[in-house]
Each structure stands twice: as structure tokens, then as C-alpha cells.
Amino acid sequence: MIRNKHVLCAFRLIIGGLFIYAGVIKIADPLGFARDIQNYRILPPAACLFIALALPWFEALSGAFLIVGIFKRTSAWLLSFLLAGFIVLVIITMARGLDVDCGCFGSLSRKADGRLILEDAVMLFMALEVALSSPGRRIPGIPGLR
């Protein structure tokens, strides 16, 4: 586990910054994001729209809290869960043979493919390092979660 505070600070800035950017760009185009979600063909239109409205704020707020240091550990865990969820979603999408846009960064998004899984895994590593770095009691079953 990385303990260097400068490295961990850099991780916070990178992950926080990326999620703020991803959130803001999707807040500006909720319908485009709703279509991206719908392309995964998992949820009905109403659920796609609801997620498209709330998830970008969730990403932006968690990213901002992570950088500012408010709810730092909780934000790092939430973003870790989110990234793990994205990885699972991309794997399922690839297994279903769907060729869809990932919807990660609005119109700048690209295909949901193996490279995206790798990028998400790197971000997941950074988010987990931040989440696990702070001292505190651990929750049984989830190391580091207080």
C-alpha cells in the first residue's frame, strides 16, 4: 500500500479531477448521457433518464469532496465502487457482443472495450489507495472501510 502523502495527494487530484470533468460534461448534456446508458440495453428509458440526471452530480460531488478533503475516505470508496461497477458493466457488454460508446465523458467518450477496462482498473487502484490510506478501524469483510 502506498503511504507517500504526495503520491496519495496526486491520486486524489487525478481521480477527483477526472470525475469532476466527467460529471460536469454529462450534466451539460443529460439526454446524450441517457442515450449512452440506453445503448447498454439493460434499463428502461425512465431509469436511464433518472441515472443520467443523478449520476453526473454524484460523480462531480464525490470528485470535488475527494479533492477538497471533505468526506475524503467516503468519496474515495464511493468512486471505487463506481469504477468497479463500470468495469463489470464493460465486461458484461463485451461478453454480450455489443459495440457501444462507453458514455464516460459525453461526446468525448469512446468504445467500451478492453482498453477502457484497463484505464478504469488504473483509476480504481488510485481510488482504493486513497480509500485505504487513512488510519482507522476496519469494517469486517471490507478491509479499510470504516
Add this chain to the structure above:
Amino acid sequence: MTKRFFEEAGLIAGLSVVLGLAFHVPLIRQFLRGGLSPGLISTETGPGIILITLAEAEDLFAGRQGVFIDARSRKDFSTGHIPAAKNFPFEEAKGKAIGEVVAGIPRGKAVVIYCSGKDCPTGLALAVLLRDQGLDEVRVFMGGWDEWIAAGLPAERGNDQE
């Protein structure tokens, strides 16, 4: 301290939902009125149809990986269309066997259908017809001609797309 985690997570999630709903009230109203049907298609027509953005349409065009099909009228098509696009007006598709169109599409190329813009339903409707004719994955460029031309992308005039 698990309680603390769930309290903070709940606060962030709750704040996100409130802000998300409050920030897009007109959009929610539009959806509840059924005004989003061209963009947000039902899951019944969804499988086999991929909605794409301008950036993706541009990538397919630049890489020559897509066959563009213009679902607008012949008159609209003649005044301007995406270069090399094929014109297949939806009005004509309804009355014809569209197997010929499907047969004329080269293998390995992505099929991209567009109409005038975000509010026109014909691109999506044509995509459903082509999907039902056996095309595996039909892409619909929802921004359509309006978004394409507004972005300053290449265009050509004329009726003959061959």
C-alpha cells in the same frame, strides 16, 4: 464507523438526486409528457439499434468505416447531405421491400442512419425497419444533418449518391 460511511454516502447520493432533478426540471416535464420518444426509444425497439453522437459519426466518416443512409426526403437530400450518403426516404421505405438496400450495404461496414435532427423520428424508424430486415447493428446519428452541418463538417449537394 460503518454508520458514518453510510451517512456520508447517503448525503452525497441524496444531494446528487436533488440537484440532478432540480437542475433539469424542464427535461423531466418533457419526458413525462412523452416528448422524448425520438431520443429515448423504448426497450422494445432498442435491441440491435445503437444511438451515436456527432463525434462517433465523424469518426466513422473519417475512417471510411460507415455507410451513411439519409432518411430525409429527396428534396432535402438534394440541397445537402453527408458526402457519399445514400438517400433512402422513410416515406418510400414504408411501401417498398427494403431488402435491396440491405443487400447493397458492403459487409463489415457500420450502417449509420440520420435524418434532419434530434426531433425527427424517421431516422430511428428506418433503423427499426432495417434491423427487422436482418441488419445486426444499425447506428442512428441522432443529431442528424442539422448537427453535422452546424459542426462545419463536409457536405455535398445533388441527388445522385452513386
